[in-house]
Amino acid sequence: MVGLCAEIHLILISMQELWIGVVEVLTEPTIVDGDTRAFTNVITWATTASDYVDSVTAVFTEYSWTVLGTENERPVASENGFSEEITEIIERAQQNPKACIFTTFHYYPSKPS
Numbered sequence: 001m002v003g004l005c006a007e008i009h010l011i012l013i014s015m016q017e018l019w020i021g022v023v024e025v026l027t028e029p030t031i032v033d034g035d036t037r038a039f040t041n042v043i044t045w046a047t048t049a050s051d052y053v054d055s056v057t058a059v060f061t062e063y064s065w066t067v068l069g070t071e072n073e074r075p076v077a078s079e080n081g082f083s084e085e086i087t088e089i090i091e092r093a094q095q096n097p098k099a100c101i102f103t104t105f106h107y108y109p110s111k112p113s
Contacts, residue, residue, distance in 0.1 A: 018093055019046040020086070021073035023056055023102070026066040030107055037068070037110035041086055043093045044100040049073040059100040 023042045029035065044059070046052035052073045060067050076082075076090055085103050093099035 015047050016045040016051075016097075017047075018043055018076040018090060019049075019052040019073055020076050020082075020090075021049075021052055021056070021070050023060070023070050024068040025060060025105070026068055027105070028064070029111070033107075033109075034111045035107040035109060038105040038107040040105045041103040042100065043076065043086070043089050043102075045093070045097060046073075055100055 020041060020043050022039055024037065024039045026036055027038060042056050044052060044055045046055055053067070053070050056070065057067045082090065089101040089103060093101050
């Protein structure tokens with residue numbers, strides 16, 4: 001049974017591909033204006049949209065950030081014409097099978113009460 005589980009795990013890993021999505025996140029207050037909510041694009045390896053969300057949530061939790069929501073999760077291979085910033089992190093992620101890389105955080109007015 002252990003051998004079968006290991007084989008299934010290897011098959012699932014080999015099925016992974018790079019995914020991109022927009023993630024809304026809650027962080028510590030920014031130094032400049034104290035805002036706590038932002039959105040960012042995130043690239044990570046996944047097999048499904050649900051897998052994408054799980055991966056992003058796990059990594060952001062390590063930073064003590066909270067994922068408030070995600071949208072437009074999709075495989076990177078499904079489109080082209082990404083911005084220079086996103087193209088750069090896609091290239092970085094392709095070299096790292098455990099990558100979860102995000103772009104610039106775009107904060108919006110959201111000071112904690």
